[in-house]
Amino acid sequence: xxxxxxxxxxIAQGALDAGLSGVYAYPGTPSTxxxxxxxxxxxxxxxxxxxxxxxxxxxxxxxxxGMSYMGKRAMVCMKHVGLNVCADPFVNSGMTGTNGGIxxxxxxxxxxxxxxxxxxxxxxxxxxxxxxxxxSSQQEAYDMIGxxxxxxxxxxxxxxxxxxxxMAHSRAVVEVAEKAREENALxxxxxxxxxxxxxVNARRRNDFVTAQQAALEEDAANSNANVYVDAPDHSxxxxxxxxxxxxxxxxxxxxxxxxxxxxxxxxxxxxxxRKMTEECDSVLVVEEGQPVVEEMLRGIMPGNxxxxxxxxxxxxxxxxxxxxxxxxxxxxxxxxxxxxxxDVVGRPxxxxxxxxxxxxxxxxxxxxxxxxxxxxxxxxGCYTLGFLPPFHAIHSCVDMGASITMAKGAADAGQxxxxxxxxxxxxxxxxxxxxxDAVNANANITVVISDNLTTAMTGGQDSAGTxxxxxxxxxxxxxxxxxHVVVPLPKNMPEITAIIRQEIExxxxxxxxxxxxxxxxxxxxxxxxxxxxxxx
Numbered sequence: 001x002x003x004x005x006x007x008x009x010x011i012a013q014g015a016l017d018a019g020l021s022g023v024y025a026y027p028g029t030p031s032t033x034x035x036x037x038x039x040x041x042x043x044x045x046x047x048x049x050x051x052x053x054x055x056x057x058x059x060x061x062x063x064x065x066g067m068s069y070m071g072k073r074a075m076v077c078m079k080h081v082g083l084n085v086c087a088d089p090f091v092n093s094g095m096t097g098t099n100g101g102i103x104x105x106x107x108x109x110x111x112x113x114x115x116x117x118x119x120x121x122x123x124x125x126x127x128x129x130x131x132x133x134x135x136s137s138q139q140e141a142y143d144m145i146g147x148x149x150x151x152x153x154x155x156x157x158x159x160x161x162x163x164x165x166x167m168a169h170s171r172a173v174v175e176v177a178e179k180a181r182e183e184n185a186l187x188x189x190x191x192x193x194x195x196x197x198x199x200v201n202a203r204r205r206n207d208f209v210t211a212q213q214a215a216l217e218e219d220a221a222n223s224n225a226n227v228y229v230d231a232p233d234h235s236x237x238x239x240x241x242x243x244x245x246x247x248x249x250x251x252x253x254x255x256x257x258x259x260x261x262x263x264x265x266x267x268x269x270x271x272x273x274r275k276m277t278e279e280c281d282s283v284l285v286v287e288e289g290q291p292v293v294e295e296m297l298r299g300i301m302p303g304n305x306x307x308x309x310x311x312x313x314x315x316x317x318x319x320x321x322x323x324x325x326x327x328x329x330x331x332x333x334x335x336x337x338x339x340x341x342x343d344v345v346g347r348p349x350x351x352x353x354x355x356x357x358x359x360x361x362x363x364x365x366x367x368x369x370x371x372x373x374x375x376x377x378x379x380x381g382c383y384t385l386g387f388l389p390p391f392h393a394i395h396s397c398v399d400m401g402a403s404i405t406m407a408k409g410a411a412d413a414g415q416x417x418x419x420x421x422x423x424x425x426x427x428x429x430x431x432x433x434x435x436x437d438a439v440n441a442n443a444n445i446t447v448v449i450s451d452n453l454t455t456a457m458t459g460g461q462d463s464a465g466t467x468x469x470x471x472x473x474x475x476x477x478x479x480x481x482x483x484h485v486v487v488p489l490p491k492n493m494p495e496i497t498a499i500i501r502q503e504i505e506x507x508x509x510x511x512x513x514x515x516x517x518x519x520x521x522x523x524x525x526x527x528x529x530x531x532x533x534x535x536x
Contacts, residue, residue: 005174007167008033010138011105013174014145016043019181021072021100022050024060026429027458028079029114030168031107035077036459043180053455055464056400056429057082061089064102068158069195071187072100073149080108080119085400085430087124093158094128095197095205099190101152103145105161107168110289111320116380116399118318120289125160125266129209131216132266133161133225134242138172140264144225146181151219155212164288166320167243213267221269227262228272231255237280237305238330239263239273239297241287247326248286268296277303284329285309288321349385356516357383359488360450361391363496364419367504374417375410379403379431381423382457382518383450394421401430408434408443417504421448425455428465432472438509439477446503447511449473450488452518460521473511482510489516 005013012034015023025035038044039051050067054060057078064074076086083090083106090104106121125132133148135141141163148159193201220226237259240248245262259280261272277283277297283305285294294309308314314329315321324334351358360383368374378384378394379402386393396406407420422431427449438445449469455461465472473483482503486496496514503510517525 001176001178002173003176004171005138005142006033006169006171007135007138007141007163008107008169009037010142010172010174011145011161011163012037012041013176014142015073015075015103015149016041016049017177017180018146018149019073019183020044020049020075021183022064022067022074023077024050024054024064024074025077026054026057026060026082027455027461028082028107029458030109030165031077031079031082031105032458032461033168034075034105036461047183053461053464057086058089061086061093061104064104065089065093065096068098068100068102069190070100071189072184074100074102075145076102076104078104078106079115080106080121081115081117081399082106083121083124084119090124090158091128092197094130094209095202096195097156097205097209098152098158099156099187100184101149102158103148103152103161104158105163108162108164108289110164113165116397118289120292121160121162122266122289122292125162126292128160129213130157131155131159131220133159134264134266135161135163135167136242136245136262136264138167138170138174140225141167142174142176144264155216157209157212162242164243164320166288217267217269220265220267221271223265225264226269226272228275229256229260229262231257231259233257234259234280235282237261237276237283239276239283239285239287239293241285241293244286244288244321244326247321247323250323251327251330251332263293268293273297274303277305277307280305282306282308284314286315286321286326286329348388350388351382351385352519354519355382356452356488356514356518357386357450358391359490359493359496359516360421360448360514361386361393363488363493363500364421364448365391365393366493367497367500368417368419370501371417371504373415374419375407375415376419376421377403377406377410379420379422379426380457381426382452383421383423386421399430400426401434404431404434404438404445404447407445407447408438408441411443411445412441416444418445419448419504420445421450423456424449424451424453424465424469425463427469428463428472432476435473435478435509435511436476442508444507445509446500447509449511449513451513451515452521453515454518454521456518456520460518460524469513478509478511482506482508483513484511485513485515487516488514
């Protein structure tokens with residue numbers, strides 16, 4: 001059976017067909033569509049596959065470990081920076097091992113289309129000593145996810161699947177199974193001595209996992225995912241990793257005139273790499289993201305070849321690859337295309353017209369005109385656009401939840417006023433612990449939780465703390481007298497500005513919650529309501 005699928009959707013369908021029992025994720029571009037596809041899947045609904053969003057990536061990874069402990073198959077999905085959030089349980093999962101298979105899908109974002117950095121998740125696989133799968137096509141992504149679950153249960157380790165934006169968000173025809181595999185039954189095969197990471201157990205597991213690495217590398221070398229195709233011209237060899245293989249083949253068509261090693265599975269198959277570096281005059285490493293493989297070749301196995309790639313300048317050091325830049329690295333003439341149109345004006349992103357964040361920033365800016373040294377610490381979400389015109393309202397945005405803790409640190413340094421602005425979903429993701437720190441220190445900060453009742457930036461997924469924020473703040477110790485809920489509308493501007501001014505002057509922790517539904521989800525809900533009424 002054939003389906004036209006995004007890379008994300010191919011992974012989701014492959015996981016369902018492989019007997020998935022639960023997907024655990026926090027929405028983050030470009031990974032979001034994996035979980036959304038499963039949430040809407042008739043098979044997932046019929047089987048009651050767990051498919052609710054998690055509060056953050058750490059809780060997702062830990063829940064998946066719990067499902068694996070009971071013998072069932074679980075998948076964890078996130079964007080690359082989400083892997084930082086769940087690094088503690090992810091790295092430790094290499095020590096506990098698995099019972100039911102675990103596949104962790106990390107969607108990297110080279111060129112930073114919607115991210116803070118160009119992090120390459122392959123480093124995490126090497127660091128945690130777990131195998132990494134990197135599909136080069138949607139079909140391979142579909143096939144690999146099933147192989148990854150099987151392999152995870154065979155070697156009793158999680159498998160990291162690394163994709164990039166271009167793989168996640170491009171479509172292709174995928175041949176899928178006619179019938180899905182049954183889910184694993186519950187089993188009680190987990191050995192407590194492996195899962196209780198006391199030093200005595202962890203040291204034993206560390207020795208065992210380290211000793212596994214040679215076998216994992218041999219498996220990678222023998223895998224159909226890693227293919228060495230020889231050719232007569234040994235003046236150059238090409239190593240193409242993951243989706244970069246497509247860029248190389250787009251340059252040559254069906255036949256590459258040079259020896260070509262396609263790598264879609266790690267640990268790096270050194271035997272195949274050494275064959276190329278010993279037989280070729282030079283080797284061009286084409287890989288999306290950081291020069292992970294190129295650095296390894298330069299460090300431990302250059303052989304007789306000159307190693308070329310991102311570090312040597314043949315390929316750009318940053319940003320996404322493209323067939324054009326790969327052609328240049330191969331010494332091929334560029335393909336003529338359309339000339340750049342000078343009439344097209346750049347359109348930077350902006351907050352939607354009617355968005356509640358606009359009224360929040362308007363009120364905040366109005367008040368802070370009277371405080372020339374004010375600093376506003378922002379966070380990850382739609383409201384980060386408050387940095388851009390016409391608001392120019394925030395002074396920092398580093399990572400999920402950093403607004404509150406940075407405001408606290410600035411206040412500790414003597415800054416006043418120190419204001420934090422954070423969204424509802426980001427607050428429950430990573431902001432609550434920072435607020436607890438601030439309360440415990442009685443930090444002189446004003447926290448604005450701009451609540452639009454959804455995880456808006458990634459498409460309007462459920463927000464974990466909806467209708468709970470006042471209770472959460474009270475539970476963390478925020479004084480009731482300095483906890484306010486307002487409705488961000490132009491008609492309420494006098495009330496909102498008065499409250500902001502009052503709480504800036506208060507010497508302690510105060511929280512203001514402007515609450516109004518995202519205009520995009522509001523329109524969607526109205527449309528759904530009309531459709532239901534029409535059906536009646």
